[in-house]
Amino acid sequence: NETLAKIEEEFNSMPFNWTEGKEDAKIGIIVEGAPYNYVKEVLPEVNAEFRVLKLSTPHPLPRKLVVEFLKGLDYAIVVDEGAPFLEEEVKVAAYEAGLNVPIYGKRTGHLPLEGELTPSLVKNALLRLIGEAEEAYEKPEEIKLAESLAPKRPPVMCPGCPHRGSYRAALDALRDLKLGRYKVPIHGDIGCYALSLLPPLEAIWTEFVMGASISLANGQSIVMDKKIIATIGDSTFFHNGIPPLIDAVYKNLNVLVMILDNRTTAMTGHQPHPGTGGSETGRKFNEIDIEALVKALGVKYVKTVDPYNLKETREAIEEAMKVEGPAVVIARRECVIPVIRRGEIGEKPIVVEDRCTGCKACILLTGCPALIYDPETNKVRIDELLCTGCGVCNQTCPFDAIKFPSELKRGA
Template sequence: MEAIKSTPSDASPGASVKKGRKLLMGNEAIAYGALESGIAFATGYPGTPSTEVIEAIARLKPEVFAEWAPNEKVALEEAAGVAYAGLRALVTMKCVGLNVAADPLMSLAYSGVEGGLVILVADDPGPHTSQTEQDDRYYGKLSLLPVLEPADPQEAHDLIKYAYELGERYRVPVIFRTTTRVNHTTADVEVGEFLELDRKPVFRKDIERYVRASMDGNRKRHKWLNETLAKIEEEFNSMPFNRVEGSGKIGIIAEGVPYNYVREVLPKVKADFRVLKLSTPHPLPRKLVTDFLKTVDRAIVIEDGAPFLEEEVKIAAYEAGLNVPIYGKRTGHLPIEGELTPGLVRNALLRLIGGESKEYRKPEEVAYAESLAPKRPPVMCPGCPHRGSYRALLDALRDLKLGLYSVPIHGDIGCYALSLLPPLEAIWTEYVMGASISLANGQSVVMGKKIIATIGDSTFFHNGIQPLIDAVYKNLNVLVMILDNRTTAMTGHQPHPGTGGSETGRKFNEIDIEALVKALGVKYVKTVDPYDLKATREAIKEAMQVEGPAVIIARRECVIPVIRRGEIGEKPVVVEERCTGCRACVLLTGCPALVYDPEKKKVRIDELLCTGCGVCNQTCPFDAIKFGLERGA
């Protein structure tokens, strides 16, 4: 592994020479801001909508150590080590990733940092690509750390630079909360020169600060953290990213992306509003908020996610003895679930002033309108190896005369979760990284039979190794299928420890999954090619007979990189004379490249979609799909 190099010159934060405007995605703007802050280290775990930040840093400045970690906990701890030594670091993750990193987050708040450490967590109101609509502002309150939230890409760029200044001034990590609309919005952004800090990493022994086994030290650090947070709140009362706009006796307190919706809809609402724009949900700048509330007759809080800010504002108003009505999500003016839109904000403001929106649609009307649109669920790509894995698994259970609903099949986080859809409908559960094996472990104990877990290669490295260790330790009767497609496919094909790849071109070691599993003590381990349905099916049948843990590694590279390299081979052809139109190939695989022609009552293969995996060829009962034939023959 390459060492982080010292840089030749020092400069103060924010002193970079402007380079002009660039059209950037919000995540790219964040990457520019971090590089303009002089970061030496960036890491995280890929997860939409945060992924592009690390990728942009690696592309823009490869000499910065910008590489993925096996999971968010490891990422935060590695970055903490860098920040302890006085250098600046960035950690990125999606909303649920902070759950994984929560353990070190709490202790890290007590120890504080020397170099700036920003923890970027991308929340996903909607949700668009996440298991939950988790609101990570609450982690700021739980950990007693400051939380910053930008409203647009330009502010994301500027605010992250302020985050490094703030963190180093008070020697605390800073949580940088974004939402999908900031991460993935594209805008013109004013950027500057990348900053290089002439700092040599130095870590000094300080038991009270860095060792949490000292209970007396913990009490002292807790007191220090509370005092520090109070100082940060005082700074937030006058920081430039918080400001009051407009005049009027009706108040709006807006944070993050919804501030833009407020600006958009205000000209359409015939009333005068006074707006407090906030970028600091925690600690709440109470003086700024209460001074604002003293100037209005009533106010509404507009925010994405939970009513976090609304609750904080109400507490501040109560403690200040103010009797100003405060509205928001808790009063029903805005929905608690889902993502805010300009229309929802406009309707809330009209309701606040006693007006009525002609555009307002009741939930049942929206539901009816949505029901009229054709459903377009995501599907596995043509040639996806996971299709073969699950087809072979279901066929193996059938051969063993195990009923369709008699053996639980637990899924995990990744592309293979799409196996929940017809025609496979394979997995029964899917909710957090690595849980497939843990759930199978528990059920194997109480149900007295072999339970199946399916997990991807990246997810296995993220959080699947520990539950497999437990299965070996307790000799639990589980079959773990590791679906190794040689990448982190769902989030854009990032490398992981099993690929040996790197974001910046550094040479890393490749971890052999089969050797690792055997080293854990699993007695039955077999690697198969999921394109070979028969061999995969037979291996599964064999593994189901093993008492205790068994592991099958279904290894075949994700088809998308193969397509990009132009390595697609021969494609099969449907022999019309043999095709009976039974659609077994379609119904058994669900491959989008298989198209049923209702006029001919035959199946054809879409040559533009087909990747030549051959799974359909193995499912046709009439041998009507053949390789080695000319099309039209």
């Protein structure tokens, strides 16, 4: 507490916190971070004089600086990104200083609590503040029209992402076991695989913090008296997934942990980790074997599979779901991006048109961006520029209409 008080005192005079605008302006704006750029952009479009306090150090709040800024103002607005943390702190500082200055922001409805800020939202808030706009920001009709015409494009995993196969196999295994995706919780973790939350997979129920997938599964397995699935990436597992797995072994909890080992830290730039055996500079280190590590922790059922092989992965998951106590399935396949960079993409499948019925099962079951439906021909085609030849679509087509050229040569 003493240290924070000293830091706050330094923040009160730090040059990274400053005021700008007309000295005798009666309307104040308190802002920090990216929204400051929005404020600067829209101020010339608002017919009023404002005084701006730009904060670069929201915590601990430099209360003396804030209070001095608020003195003499008729009212102020706090422009926050995300939760209204700064707005609430400013209101506490004003109250404790005995200032009766109205302070507006997200809590008063001038800015939305949800979603990201935009210059339009900030401009509307300022106009409402000075009485030149009565309602909350409404998108212009031309923008609404454009959004209604544009195809919906949820973020998806890369073409050839091994996680697509892992989750497809997990959902198929639950179907085969007559459990269904809404009966067995599947917890996600921090990584690319969090995109499995979105259509068409809609597999994971949660994404919280690193390692929480296993921790949440541990707790739920006790209160729900059923096998709960946790999915976690290799780098996340090394970072914070080992302790909750130890807990699952120690207490013999009924969980299935799927370790999605794509041999890198893909989400944040392909950094190495203890399972890759190297460093950022190319130095060679000892590679920690995930399967050996998991077995050493005492997990009785451990199987490593290739997520490009849906049958193998599905069968391993079905076996693991029948195991009493903790079980681990390691889905090991390198992230496709480094493979592309090395130029190691192999054979790519094609659509056999006379077999394709246009059912779109391949698209609806995988969500792969390389699969394109042509409404004119009622056929699916494969974008060769995007396709990486993973073969997951080849295994999901119910009419055997997606084949590799080598298969066709063999008469398959």
